[in-house]
Amino acid sequence: MNVLLLSMPDSFEHMPTVGIRMPNGALTSLAGNVDPHHRIAVADLILVQRRVRETVERLLKELNPDMVGLSVMTFQRKTAKKIIDLVRSLRPGIRVTVGGYDPSMAVDAYTDNSAGVVDFIVRGEGEITFRELLRAHESTGDYEHIAGLSYRKGGQFYHNPDRTVNRLEGEEIGLPNRDARVLRGYTLLGRPVDVIETSRGCTFDCSFCSIIEMRGRNFYTYTFDRVLADIRDACAHGARAIFIVDDNITLNVRRFEALCRAIIEAGLNKIDYTVQAMTSAIANHGDTLAPLMRQAGFRYVFLGIENILENDLEFLRASSKNTEHQNGRRTGNATLKAIDHLHRNKMYIVGGLIVGNPDDTRDSVEVNLEFARRYVDWPYIQHPTPYPRTPMTKDFRDRGLIINENLDEYDGTTAVVRSKYLSANDMEFMRWRAERWMKTRHMPAALFHSPQMFAHTFRGSSFKSFLGFEDERLAFERYREIRKAERAYL
Numbered sequence: 001m002n003v004l005l006l007s008m009p010d011s012f013e014h015m016p017t018v019g020i021r022m023p024n025g026a027l028t029s030l031a032g033n034v035d036p037h038h039r040i041a042v043a044d045l046i047l048v049q050r051r052v053r054e055t056v057e058r059l060l061k062e063l064n065p066d067m068v069g070l071s072v073m074t075f076q077r078k079t080a081k082k083i084i085d086l087v088r089s090l091r092p093g094i095r096v097t098v099g100g101y102d103p104s105m106a107v108d109a110y111t112d113n114s115a116g117v118v119d120f121i122v123r124g125e126g127e128i129t130f131r132e133l134l135r136a137h138e139s140t141g142d143y144e145h146i147a148g149l150s151y152r153k154g155g156q157f158y159h160n161p162d163r164t165v166n167r168l169e170g171e172e173i174g175l176p177n178r179d180a181r182v183l184r185g186y187t188l189l190g191r192p193v194d195v196i197e198t199s200r201g202c203t204f205d206c207s208f209c210s211i212i213e214m215r216g217r218n219f220y221t222y223t224f225d226r227v228l229a230d231i232r233d234a235c236a237h238g239a240r241a242i243f244i245v246d247d248n249i250t251l252n253v254r255r256f257e258a259l260c261r262a263i264i265e266a267g268l269n270k271i272d273y274t275v276q277a278m279t280s281a282i283a284n285h286g287d288t289l290a291p292l293m294r295q296a297g298f299r300y301v302f303l304g305i306e307n308i309l310e311n312d313l314e315f316l317r318a319s320s321k322n323t324e325h326q327n328g329r330r331t332g333n334a335t336l337k338a339i340d341h342l343h344r345n346k347m348y349i350v351g352g353l354i355v356g357n358p359d360d361t362r363d364s365v366e367v368n369l370e371f372a373r374r375y376v377d378w379p380y381i382q383h384p385t386p387y388p389r390t391p392m393t394k395d396f397r398d399r400g401l402i403i404n405e406n407l408d409e410y411d412g413t414t415a416v417v418r419s420k421y422l423s424a425n426d427m428e429f430m431r432w433r434a435e436r437w438m439k440t441r442h443m444p445a446a447l448f449h450s451p452q453m454f455a456h457t458f459r460g461s462s463f464k465s466f467l468g469f470e471d472e473r474l475a476f477e478r479y480r481e482i483r484k485a486e487r488a489y490l
């Protein structure tokens with residue numbers, strides 16, 4: 001069969017495509033795990049953000065796929081529908097499969113056709129389900145035995161039982177197939193970038209995170225041999241920077257340290273690595289872990305600080321992962337210590353913070369912004385966003401604080417919920433105003449590699465607003481209008 005896999009073109013404020021265009025790891029992993037006789041192509045539409053329609057049309061013509069698969073996050077649902085409509089209008093008989101976080105967490109939106117008319121929904125982990133789906137499709141057409149699959153038959157949808165998450169042991173999930181990519185131009189601030197995985201899952205249950213509903217509380221790891229082979233393959237395909245997409249690699253610190261050693265021993269430490277980390281793991285083990293990370297080539301660490309106020313951390317259910325321990329006793333928030341370890345080992349901190357929780361006031365938002373100003377190198381500040389089936393969504397809904405149901409604005413930097421004391425618009429304005437300047441101050445390197453990032457960061461601003469002759473609210477409103485127009489990808 002000919003199969004075309006697409007990731008959506010939608011990007012969000014902290015990942016502007018002028019400087020950052022990362023591949024979707026799910027699609028190459030699917031491509032690496034179908035039977036070898038299929039002709040499979042992967043197109044990351046983030047690479048052609050302003051040419052989506054032409055690119056999809058061209059690929060349909062050149063590849064003549066029997067099946068198109070889309071990987072969709074919630075804020076991309078509207079774009080996914082437009083792409084599905086386009087594909088169906090050009091090839092009415094084609095089969096459409098969707099997978100990823102949105103189809104898995106909001107199945108109904110795909111069965112009632114509101115997100116486009118689809119034939120198959122792959123819920124949860126996809127490699128084995130998709131392989132079995134293609135097998136069934138070209139043989140019997142019977143789908144009822146395939147765990148994790150929802151399928152349309154005779155105008156009705158059927159939902160098979162969930163698939164148990166894979167333990168990642170042995171060779172059941174093979175390496176990604178990067179040769180399947182048909183578009184070029186991945187970059188992380190001027191360096192060719194790729195993504196790899198070393199583990200899946202997390203045992204925490206932060207209220208804003210989709211992971212627990214997606215796969216339960218568990219943590220499974222790939223062998224180091226497989227991880228090193230994956231890194232080598234990424235390098236052979238041109239990568240000089242690697243983003244490790246693990247949900248929470250710092251859950252097992254001893255393993256992470258051993259992995260750093262393995263990377264060093266294999267001579268794969270000339271690559272710039274980026275990873276997501278918990279503050280507690282870095283704070284509590286930084287003496288040994290941080291120097292090893294540095295030696296292994298880690299350069300950017302996305303730190304899940306979430307919030308520096310204890311009440312907010314409790315609301316986000318993120319207290320324990322942000323707690324420092326000494327001699328087995330809890331000694332307070334781990335963030336500063338983690339930042340210190342990373343900075344002393346010359347790594348940059350991408351500071352993940354969430355502002356705009358139900359009890360937030362102007363002061364509590366400002367305290368967090370001030371913290372980011374002082375301590376993080378690249379701010380990654382978001383507003384709480386009620387993604388399908390997260391515990392936080394229920395909290396916000398029960399309290400009547402969700403003010404915007406427009407899902408394409410659920411990108412993390414648009415405030416779609418208000419607090420008891422602050423409007424969503426005020427919160428977003430505070431974050432937007434503070435964050436632009438933080439980005440310029442801390443990262444001359446980023447602006448050097450991609451000068452367009454400066455223009456992107458300050459879009460909406462004018463000379464008058466820079467000089468203080470114009471109310472910044474006007475620049476903010478212009479920015480929002482530009483952002484709205486950007487969201488129309490086709």
Ligand code: B12
Nearest residue numbers: 011012023026069071073074099100122125126209210412
């Ligand atoms: C790594 C990561 C990123 C990286 C992305 C790198 C990249 N290009 O892949 C970065 C940091 C850039 C990022 C950014 C964002 N992310 Co993110 N990210 C993740 C993370 C940690 C892992 C995703 C991953 O690659 N997993 C490994 C792959 C192999 O697994 P997978 O994606 O689940 O795919 C499997 C299945 O879902 C399925 N599948 C997926 N697609 C398809 C398609 C088909 C056809 C089929 C059959 C199956 C299938 O099969 C795959 C293999 O098993 C998750 C989860 C988490 N714990 O936080 C969040 C997560 C996916 N991100 C999320 C969000 C919201 C975002 C942002 C909007 C910012 C934000 N608010 O956090 C931006 C948007 C990015 C953009 N386009 O601009 C949300 C999505 C929630 C939702 N309901 O949509 C998640 C779940 C985190 C959360 N908040 O809960 N992210």
Ligand code: SF4
Nearest residue numbers: 202204205206209247
């Ligand atoms: S620690 Fe990270 S991956 Fe784990 S539940 Fe919290 S946000 Fe999600």
